[in-house]
Amino acid sequence: MKYVSVAETAKKWKISERSVRNYCASGRIDGAFLTGKTWNIPEDAQKPERANHKPSLPPTLLERLSAERRAKISGGIYHKVQIEFTYNSNHIEGSRLTHDQTRYIFETNTIGIGGGSVKVDDIVETANHFRCIDLIIENAKRPISEALIKELHRTLKNGTTDARQDWFAVGDYKRLPNTVGNMDTTLPEDVPQKIQELLFEYNAKKEKTFDDLLDFHYKFECIHPFQDGNGRVGRLLLFKDCLKHDIVPFIIDEELKLFYYRGLKEWNHERGYLRDTCLTAQDKFKRYLDYFKVPY
Numbered sequence: 123m124k125y126v127s128v129a130e131t132a133k134k135w136k137i138s139e140r141s142v143r144n145y146c147a148s149g150r151i152d153g154a155f156l157t158g159k160t161w162n163i164p165e166d167a168q169k170p171e172r173a174n175h176k177p178s179l180p181p182t183l184l185e186r187l188s189a190e191r192r193a194k195i196s197g198g199i200y201h202k203v204q205i206e207f208t209y210n211s212n213h214i215e216g217s218r219l220t221h222d223q224t225r226y227i228f229e230t231n232t233i234g235i236g237g238g239s240v241k242v243d244d245i246v247e248t249a250n251h252f253r254c255i256d257l258i259i260e261n262a263k264r265p266i267s268e269a270l271i272k273e274l275h276r277t278l279k280n281g282t283t284d285a286r287q288d289w290f291a292v293g294d295y296k297r298l299p300n301t302v303g304n305m306d307t308t309l310p311e312d313v314p315q316k317i318q319e320l321l322f323e324y325n326a327k328k329e330k331t332f333d334d335l336l337d338f339h340y341k342f343e344c345i346h347p348f349q350d351g352n353g354r355v356g357r358l359l360l361f362k363d364c365l366k367h368d369i370v371p372f373i374i375d376e377e378l379k380l381f382y383y384r385g386l387k388e389w390n391h392e393r394g395y396l397r398d399t400c401l402t403a404q405d406k407f408k409r410y411l412d413y414f415k416v417p418y
Contacts, residue, residue, distance in 0.1 A: 123153070125162040135169045145170050149180075149189035156194055183416050184365040187259050196229070199414040204228050206410075207361065208251040210375045211354050214382075217244040224248055243282045250278050251354065258362035265325045266338075266359055268317060274355045275348050284350055296349040303387060307346035316345045330367050335360055336396055340389040370411070370418050372403035 128146075132139040146154045146161045150170040154163045180186045183199070190200035209224040218240055219227075226234040227248050254277050261270055276293025284290045291297055295313040299306075308316050324330075324338045339360045346352045357374065364371035374382045378399055385396025411418050 124165040126165050128161050128163065131163045131167070137169075147193050147195065149193045155192075179415065181417060182368060183371070183411065183418065184259070184262050186414075186416055187365070191256065191259060199410065199416055201228075202410055202414070204252055204255055207255060207373050208248055210373050211357050212244070212247060212251060213376060214374060214379045215353055217241075217247065219244045219248055228252055243284075246281045247278060250280060250282075253277050254354075254358050255361075258358050258365070262362050262365040266321060266363065268321065271317070271347070271355065271359070274358055275351055278351050278354060290349050295347045298349065300346060300349060302343065302346050302352070303383065305344075305387075307344060313345060313347045317347055320345065330363065332369060332400075333393065333397065335363050335367075335369065336389070336393070336400060338363075340386055340396070343386055370404050370407055372400055372407050374399075374403055375406075378403055 126134075128139050128142045132142045135142070142151075142163070143161060145151050146156075146163065151163055151167050153167060154161055156162070180189050186198075187200045187203065189195075190198045195201070205221070205225045205228055208228070209219070209221050212219065212224075223234065223240070226232070227245065231249075233245060254274050257270075257274060257277060264270070272293045279285055279290075279292045285292045289297055295317075296310050299309055301307060320338070320341050324334070327334055339356055342356045342359065343352060348355065361371045361373075363369075381395070381399040381402075385399045388395045408418065410416075
């Protein structure tokens with residue numbers, strides 16, 4: 123595909139270069155993308171229709187995330203989700219990067235450590251988690267599949283110390299038995315069948331409730347299909363399907379971590395623990411949506 127400049131497009135459409143840049147930044151020109159500070163516009167792009175009123179924002183969270191990602195908008199809800207979700211999901215799994223360090227990596231693609239030392243894996247997995255969030259936005263409307271589950275794990279663990287171990291399968295199911303919270307999980311040889319059964323059961327439900335999503339998450343974590351990274355992959359899938367089914371998503375932070383783990387442990391006996399914890403996290407996320415004026 124051939125791309126043209128802002129100036130060429132402005133001349134062709136008989137509008138100002140400023141208007142063309144605004145169309146690009148708001149995601150109204152399909153296929154336009156930035157290289158550095160320069161917009162590249164498909165030669166056959168159609169001029170957006172001019173409205174007599176201020177254009178409305180994308181109506182759903184998924185559409186807003188997609189639009190802001192395409193336009194590389196800084197400081198919006200996409201920017202907020204990337205930093206908050208990545209920091210908290212990694213932090214409850216033991217990452218020692220601070221919130222500011224996580225933000226700095228996302229905003230500059232460089233490392234600002236300051237005093238003290240950090241694990242290289244924490245940095246690598248932070249950058250990888252940003253890419254995982256992009257994957258779930260791209261695939262939000264599709265059913266959860268084995269291919270997506272493995273791709274998320276491959277993306278998350280790529281380039282880590284684990285990835286260099288012969289016994290660690292990056293982007294594939296575990297080779298050694300493991301436990302979670304002193305509980306046994308599915309044996310390696312049984313993982314493929316258990317995942318297929320879980321996906322068949324879950325995807326057979328056309329309309330999914332909040333509890334359906336939580337039940338899938340619980341069963342996925344019980345299977346614990348990977349050697350490491352199960353919690354983060356599981357929470358990414360949970361966030362993805364919240365977007366798909368227009369359910370307000372949520373982020374488990376340090377304050378809710380122990381309640382979240384208790385909720386998973388007790389799900390089969392008392393669903394209220396996990397449900398109430400996730401609803402509390404959902405209330406926190408609604409404050410982001412209110413601030414950025416995203417309807418829900």
